[in-house]
Amino acid sequence: MTIAYGLRDRYCGEVDETCVGMNISVCGWVSRIRDHGEHLVFLDLRDHTGQIQCVVDKNINIRSEYVLKISGFVSYRPEENYNDKIPTGRFELKDCEIEILNTAEALPFSLNSKANIDEALRLKYRFLDIRSExxxxxxxxxxxxxxxxxxxxxxxxxxxxxxxxxxxxxxxxxxxxxxxxxxxxxxxxxxxxxxxxxxxxxxxxxxxxxxxxxxxxxxxxxxxxxxxxxxxxxxxxxxxxxxxxxxxxxxxxxxxxxxxxxxSVGPIESISWIQAMLTYGTDKPDLRIPITITDLTALFTSTKVNALRGSSVQAMLLKNVASLGRAKLDEFVAIAKRLGGKGLLWLRVVNDEQGLNFDSPVSKFLEDDDRQAFLKGLDPNEGDLILVVSDEPLLACQILHAVKTYAISEFLIKEEVSKTDYRFLWVTDFPMFESVDENGNAVAAHHPFTMPNEDDLQLMDSNPLKVRSSAYDLVLNGWELGSGSVRIHKREIQEKVFNALGLTDQEAESKFGFMLNAFRYGAPPHAGFGLGIDRLIAxxxxxxxxxxxxxxxxxxxxxxxxxxSPTMVDDRTVKELGLSVLDKDKSETK
RNA sequence: GGACCUGUAGUGCAGCCUGGAGUGCACGUCGGCCUGUCAAGCCGAAGGUCGCGGGUUCAAAUCCCGUCAGGUCCGCCA
The missing domain is CATH 3.30.930.10 (Bira Bifunctional Protein; Domain 2)
Structure with a gap:
């Protein structure tokens, strides 16, 4: 018996040619039983490394998921019975002695089934789910x-x-x-x-x-x-x-x-936040998806089409989906309105006697300049679909991103997005503040210890929304993997940021006093990062x-x-903590 | 706080739209047969609060309302 193996000599998945002819013991759970009668029973024993077939030639009373110690001679299987599907498929344990270490009731769901087991059931029996491959x-x-x-x-x-x-x-x-x-x-x-x-x-x-x-x-x-x-x-x-x-x-x-x-990841590209927003409509773009937003504002300065006379014209070209039904196109428009936009214009690219032309609710208002602008700006082909939002640039781009996300989830280019293609991206120069609240105080976009971009420091009081921060995100395939920033290490700048956020000196002192205090005694310049490990592993x-x-x-x-959990606790426990539970009847019915 | 999807035998599903006896499939379970299988095979059996509550109807798994649970998303996540 060794430290590594305990009751057994090998792990199930490790049985190989080096142990042929040896009498070894393995331990694990019964994965499958193939019973040919009392003279021949095949029993697959599974542990965390894999499984090994054990041959039994006597009456046994063993069921799935019993915990066994099996001792037997490792042999090559007859060549015609090799199983290429598993690593141990050329071997088996013969003349097996079985020790039942524990019995098991039939499981509430199968660990071998390829079917999708209901996630609630898996979570209820997570200890069994964890046995799954x-x-x-x-x-x-x-x-x-x-x-x-x-x-x-x-x-x-x-x-x-x-x-x-x-x-x-x-x-x-x-x-x-x-x-x-x-x-x-x-x-x-x-x-x-x-x-x-x-x-x-x-x-x-x-x-x-x-x-x-x-x-x-x-x-x-x-x-x-x-x-x-x-x-x-x-x-x-x-x-x-x-x-x-x-x-x-x-x-x-x-x-x-x-x-x-x-x-091999290679050098990771970098893009500024504003550029990401204007190109992809999101600060966490999935670079595997080759659909970007084009700013056509300059091409439509003199258009007469009302739907193109917003404060900017942002457009996106979807290849080969002009056959999309009216219902889907209406859903696109609904998404735009839900996000606060005035609407969304779609144009199917068709080929008629004039060459490339557009089938759209605004077809009859389109003048030749407008047609040329779309052709020049987007270089579409027959069968493509153009989506346009004419609005404030950030809003317009966010709408196009939402429509793109929806289109992909529903019907678009799914098969082209490779799951083993890992496209990283650094997004930099985030805004310091994302908005101003009803009291005129700025709302921090990152956390309040983020260093403002030094070039923008003079804007802190006059135009805080224009201030960029020294914050950066790492994005992978449309997931925000992590973010970080250069931190403020000077007390004066930290106080200035707290002020912009509307914290009075007293509030700042009571909430972060220990930190401001620390900054009196020689805080070095520093910067950091937080990377979401669960997302990365997923x-x-x-x-x-x-x-x-x-x-x-x-x-x-x-x-x-x-x-x-969470569960109710008894009154005494609650009281000991100096608490009482309000509205207990309501919480009990939950 | 909100939108949408799902809930039918131990498991995975079909049935629901268009109401008519819990009607069906596969896996699993239990019993029997079987000496080379590997998702073993063959024969047989058991197994159902159609999530829960209410309503409409002569009649509800099916239609309506509510509710619970799970999921996806919006809000939220400095």
């Missing part, structure tokens, strides 16, 4: 990815430091989970939405380079790519700027893809939801279907 693969992949990241970070002189889970609420940003304090009644810790402030304080503490495979917690609504708790590669480095962080993260990513997938695993790469995820309404 899919989950075994995904969780092993997750381990390998995290392991590779730790090695990379370590080799780049980053040091892993734990930061507290029970900490200080940071009221800006995502809604946080609160934890009542028993010892300090009426006081609360919060679970961090990210270790942001802690890692900046580590920089003040002279750690130079920090990273953490960090749990982040956000009490916001769940999605396919969002869970309450998720895992982030959190990193921060001193005396570096945007370029170094981008270089570091790019290296970690490309080393990872080479190691895990043998894929993409690498070719899964469309991060739930598939998390051992025990929650449903969209935030319930763990296995434990059925």
């Amino acid at each position: 899919r989950m075994q693969y995904n969780l092993r992949l997750r381990h390998n990815v995290i392991q590779a990241i730790r090695e990379s970070m370590s080799s780049l002189d980053f040091l892993e430091v734990d930061t507290p889970l029970l900490w200080m609420p940071t009221p800006e940003g995502a809604r946080e989970f609160l934890v009542p304090s028993r010892l300090q009644k009426g006081h609360f810790y919060s679970l961090p939405q990210s270790p942001q402030i802690a890692k900046q304080l580590l920089m003040v503490g002279g750690m130079d380079r920090y990273f953490q495979i960090a749990k982040c917690l956000r009490d916001e609504d769940l999605r396919a790519d969002r869970q309450f708790e998720f895992t982030q590669l959190d990193l921060e480095a001193s005396f570096v700027g945007q370029d170094q962080i981008i270089e570091i993260v790019s290296k970690v990513i490309s080393d990872l893809f080479l190691k895990i997938l043998s894929v 993409i690498v695993a070719n899964e469309s939801s991060i739930r598939e790469v998390i051992a025990f995820p929650k449903s969209q309404s935030g319930i763990d279907l296995m434990t059925m």
Whole structure:
């Protein structure tokens, strides 16, 4: 018996020519039984490495998913009975002795079935679901990815430091989970939405380079790519700027893809936020999709068509879909209106006696200049479909992006988007503030510790919405994989940003006083990044939801279907925490 | 807070639009047969609160309303 193998001599999937002729023991679960009568029973034993066929020639009372230790002689199968579908298909265990380590009831769903098992059922019995090949693969992949990241970070002189889970609420940003304090009644810790402030304080503490495979917690609504708790590669480095962080993260990513997938990522393109918005209509474009937005404003300055006389003219060409029915086109228009646009104009490219022409609700208003403008601006072919939104540029482009996303999900070019094509993109120069609220205060686009672009500092008071920040996102195939920024390390600039956000000095002091205080004592210039590991693994695993790469995820309404948490607790427990539950009847019926 | 999709035997589905006896398929389960299978095969059997509640109707899995659960998305996610 060895440390590695315990009760067994080999793992099931490891049986190979090196052990032919040996009497070995394997342990695992019964995957399938093929019973030919008492003289011949085939039994597939499965563990985390694979499966091996065991031949039994006596009466047994074994059922699926029993836990067995099987001892037998490893033999080659008769050559005509090789099974090429599995790695151990040339071997089998003969003259087997079976020890039943545990019995099992029939499972609520089959682990062998190729059918899609209802996800709620899988989550209720997650401990069984994890036995499936899919989950075994995904969780092993997750381990390998995290392991590779730790090695990379370590080799780049980053040091892993734990930061507290029970900490200080940071009221800006995502809604946080609160934890009542028993010892300090009426006081609360919060679970961090990210270790942001802690890692900046580590920089003040002279750690130079920090990273953490960090749990982040956000009490916001769940999605396919969002869970309450998720895992982030959190990193921060001193005396570096945007370029170094981008270089570091790019290296970690490309080393990872080479190691895990043998894929060479190559240099990662970079695009400014405004350019991304105007070209793709989103700040997280999927570069695998070759549909971009063209600004035709300059070509329609003197048009008489009202639908083309908005403050800009943004157009998108969809190849070979002019046959699309009116119902779909009406849905496009509906999407545009739902997003706050005035509408959307479509033009089918046809070929008539005048050459290329347009079939559209505005056909009869189109003058020759308008036709030429579309031909010149978009170079369409017969059978293409042109979609145009004439509105404020950002809104128009966002509408076209939404329509494009819908079109792709419904009918467009799906087969052309390769799942094994990994198109990374850095998006830089995000706006510092995304809007101004009803009180005239700016609303931060990133977090309030983000350094404004130095060239825009003088706009902070006069025109804050024009201020760019030193923030950058890493995008992969339309997923936001992570984001980071250069941080403010000077107290004066930090105060200026808090002011723009509408925080009074007193508020800033009470919420972030410890941080402002730290900045009095020599904070180094620093910058960092947070990379969503669940999303990264989901993409690498070719899964469309991060739930598939998390051992025990929650449903969209935030319930763990296995434990059925969250649960009620008894009054005494609540009272001990210095709390009382309001509207209890209502919460009990839920 | 909102929109849409889904819920039928242990599992995966069909049936629903156009109301007429829980009508059907595959897998699994249970029993029997079977000495080279590998999604073994053959024979047989059991297995149903059609998510739940209400309404319309002579009659509801089917139509209507509500509700619960799951999913996708919008809002939200500094």
